[in-house]
Amino acid sequence: MPIICVEGPPAVGKTTVSLELEDTYSCYTIPAVNLKTLQLHDMGLMGWQELCEEQMERWELAVRKSAEHAVVVLDGDIFWPLFLCGFINSPYKTQINDMFQQAFMEKKLGIPDRYFYLYASEQTLRRRAVTTLSPSITYTTALEDLFYEHRGFYRRFSRAFPGSVYEIQAAHERKAAQQIMKNIPSFPWDRGNIEKFQCIKQHSLRNIRESLD
Template sequence: MPIICIAGADAVGKTTVCAELQYTYGAWVVPDTTAKIAGVPVIQDAVNQISRWQQAVEAEKKNPFVVLDGDIFAPAVRAWCMNSQELQPLLEVYRDAFLQKRSGFPDKLFRLFAKERTMKSRRKKSTHWRMNMNQAETEINDNVRSFYDNYSAALPEKTHALAARDETETARAIVAALPQAPWNRYDMGEFHQLKTRLHKSSNTRT
C-alpha cells in the first residue's frame, strides 16, 4: 500500500487534511513530531522522524494507505532555512538511515499551499502560533514554502501541489492522485539529489 506525505508550511492545514483522510478514507496517519520549540536537539528530532518512517512501513501492511503528517526531512529543511551548521550532521544521520533502509522517500509528497491571508487567519486561531511564533519564525516558514516550491519543480513525478482550501476537497484530490506500485523508496540517487539541492540552496542563501 502507498505511503504518502502531506507537507507544507506551518498553519497550511496539514493535520486537518490528515484527519479527513483518516476518518473518511481509512488512512493510517503517522502524527507529526517535528520539534519547533527551542531547546530540542535537532539530531534527536531527525531520529524521531526516522522512527516515523518505520511506523509508516509497519502500518502499510494492514491499512489501505499511510499518511505522514509532515515531512520526515523537516529538521534538515529547517536547518537549511536557518543557514544552520547542523545541516551537514543531519544529512549524515539521514544518509546512514537510508543505507540501512531505516528511512526512505514516500511514494508521493503532497505539498499544500494557501494564500497568505488564509495563512494569517489560521495562525491567529492557532495557540501554538500565538505562543511560539515570532518574526524570525515567520521568515523561516516563508523559506520552508520556498523550499517545497523548488523541490516540486525538481521532482514533479514524486510531488503533487494542492491548494488547501477545504479539507474535504483536498482529501478527495489526494485520494484521486494516490500513487500506484511499484514503489521506489530507497533510491540513493534521489537522496543525493535532495542533499545536493539543500547544499546548493544553502550556499546561495549565505
C-alpha cells in the same frame, strides 16, 4: 500499500487534511512532531539526533502499517529536519546531513511513494501562522520567502522525478482529501531511490540558506 506524505508550509493545514484522510477514508496517519515543544535555537547536537531518530521511528511505523492499511499518511515530511536546521542556521548542519545519509543507506528512512503538497495564499498563511507556529519561529518577511522556496523545492523535485509530487490548494480539508485519494500512486514503489535522496539532501539546506541571505 502506498505510503504518502502530506506536506506544505507551516500553518497550511497538513494535520487537518491528514485527519480527514483518517476519519473519512480509514487511512493510517502518522503524526508530525509538535514544533511548539521544541527549543530550536538552544537545541544541541543530541537534540537534533533525537529528531532524526524520531523520523526513523515514523518511517519504520509507516512501513509496518503499510502491510495492514490501504494507505499510510505521513503528516509532514520525514526529511523536515534538513529544512529546519537550514532555516535556523544550525551549527550542526553537516552532522545532521550525515545522520540522514547514514539512516537512508541503512534503509531506516525512505522516500514516500508520493508527496501531496498543500499550498495557500500568502494572506491565508499569515493569518493561520499567528496561532499555529512555534514560539521559536516568528512570522517575518524571511519566513514568507521560506514558504516560496519550500514550495519551489518540491516543484523542482517533481520536475526531476515526474509523478513524485502532486500540488493541492488547501482551501477545504474534505476537498483536499478527495483529491489525494483520487491520485494515490500505484505499485511499484521506489522508496530506496538514491538519486531522489541526493536531490532532497543537496537542495534542502542550500535553498533555505539562499532564501534568507
